[in-house]
Amino acid sequence: MQRSPALIKSLVSHKILHSLPKSQTRTISRSCDVFINHRGIDTKRTVAGLLYNHLSGMGLKPFLDSQNMKPGDKLFDKIDKAILNSKLGVAVFSPRYCESYFCLHELALIMESKKRVIPIFCDVKPSQLRVKDYGICPAKELQRFTWALEEAKYTVGLTFDTSRGDWSEFLRNASDAVMKNLLEVDVMEKILK
Numbered sequence: 001m002q003r004s005p006a007l008i009k010s011l012v013s014h015k016i017l018h019s020l021p022k023s024q025t026r027t028i029s030r031s032c033d034v035f036i037n038h039r040g041i042d043t044k045r046t047v048a049g050l051l052y053n054h055l056s057g058m059g060l061k062p063f064l065d066s067q068n069m070k071p072g073d074k075l076f077d078k079i080d081k082a083i084l085n086s087k088l089g090v091a092v093f094s095p096r097y098c099e100s101y102f103c104l105h106e107l108a109l110i111m112e113s114k115k116r117v118i119p120i121f122c123d124v125k126p127s128q129l130r131v132k133d134y135g136i137c138p139a140k141e142l143q144r145f146t147w148a149l150e151e152a153k154y155t156v157g158l159t160f161d162t163s164r165g166d167w168s169e170f171l172r173n174a175s176d177a178v179m180k181n182l183l184e185v186d187v188m189e190k191i192l193k
Contacts, residue, residue: 032063034178035086035115037106040066042094046162047122047170051090054171055178075102083109087185088116090178091152095124098131098149108148116185118177119157126153 034055038048044066052064063082069075079102083089089110097103110117119126131146158177160170 031085032061032068032082033087033182034060034062035083035089035106035110036062036064036092037089037103037110038064038092039094039097039100039103042096043092043122047094047120047160048092050167050171051092051120051174054175058175058179060178060182076105079106080109083115084113086115088118088178088181090118090120090174091157092120092122093124093126093129093152094122095128097124098129101137104131104145104148107152108144111148111151112144116181117152117155118174118181119152119155120174121157121159123160123162125159126157129153 036048036052038044040048043049044064048064049066052062052067055062063086065079068082069078083106089107091107091110129149131142131149133142137145158170158173
């Protein structure tokens with residue numbers, strides 16, 4: 001039997017929302033389900049963009065800066081709010097990921113807010129990821145970024161080689177991982193309420 005993640009999500013969301021008192025259903029409404037953290041120059045038109053489109057097609061509300069922001073939006077305000085209001089994060093690591101202050105800031109905020117994270121190591125091994133000091137960031141920020149990166153590197157994730165990998169299989173595996181984690185987060189939220 002073919003799985004339908006959109007149907008599963010719809011049924012689970014319906015069951016969870018309708019089993020809660022009306023006063024609590026307002027708190028579950030989120031601006032996004034999944035925050036996609038990525039290095040735009042490396043993955044926006046490939047892994048991150050395809051994942052965004054695939055998750056959207058499944059009825060989820062992913063956040064991808066190029067899709068959810070418009071001219072005039074304040075970067076930190078909009079992105080930080082999306083992270084804090086999301087259920088989980090997907091961190092798409094790529095060879096130049098650690099060169100970006102924004103990527104590292106987003107990752108640190110995801111980790112500090114104790115969101116569940118699904119790492120995707122795209123054309124890079126976890127051991128190759130290191131925060132570099134270019135003399136621009138204060139030491140405290142570098143420590144924050146290093147801590148977040150180490151936490152993500154030691155979280156079970158997915159690997160993908162863009163030149164040899166099967167894109168359909170990757171999207172299916174990534175979507176399944178997102179759905180499983182969202183279901184677990186929803187169940188935990190219900191239990192804690």
